[in-house]
Amino acid sequence: MKIAVYPGTFNPITNGHTDLVERASRLFDHVVVAVGTNAQKNNTMTTDRRVALAQEVLGHLDNVSVQAFDSLLTEFVKSCGTNIILRGLRTVADFEYEFQLVGMNRVLEPEIETVFLAPAEHLSYISSTLVREIASYGGDISKFVHPAVAREISAD
Numbered sequence: 001m002k003i004a005v006y007p008g009t010f011n012p013i014t015n016g017h018t019d020l021v022e023r024a025s026r027l028f029d030h031v032v033v034a035v036g037t038n039a040q041k042n043n044t045m046t047t048d049r050r051v052a053l054a055q056e057v058l059g060h061l062d063n064v065s066v067q068a069f070d071s072l073l074t075e076f077v078k079s080c081g082t083n084i085i086l087r088g089l090r091t092v093a094d095f096e097y098e099f100q101l102v103g104m105n106r107v108l109e110p111e112i113e114t115v116f117l118a119p120a121e122h123l124s125y126i127s128s129t130l131v132r133e134i135a136s137y138g139g140d141i142s143k144f145v146h147p148a149v150a151r152e153i154s155a156d
Contacts, residue, residue: 003082007034007073012149013054016123020088025061032080033066057146074109085114090124
């Protein structure tokens with residue numbers, strides 16, 4: 001069984017994330033959406049809220065699960081019984097950062113492989129950071145996120 005772990009903070013989960021998970025669910029037997037913490041990012045929602053929203057947004061996919069993690073990604077991947085990390089690439093800047101991560105992860109766990117998917121072209125400009133910024137000014141984020149996410153963010 002081929003299992004892929006798709007890590008991120010998902011703060012919030014966007015339509016770009018959802019697109020990537022939907023396509024990955026057709027490529028892998030199971031996809032674990034790994035909702036993590038990142039001390040360098042300002043998480044406006046708790047991990048539990050981000051997990052719950054991801055579960056709601058991705059609930060239509062039978063071979064996808066959502067789990068929180070607070071460890072080295074390589075350790076979490078091994079605990080899931082796999083050696084595949086799935087990452088999304090939107091821009092060249094993403095690639096440079098992701099390439100660094102691949103190198104670090106290979107040093108930590110040489111048997112772990114990283115697979116990259118690009119979101120659909122019409123979703124490639126969406127980022128959680130931009131969604132949060134638009135929402136902070138009262139802007140309409142409904143084109144960028146699932147309705148449940150838009151409701152959750154507008155309720156804050």
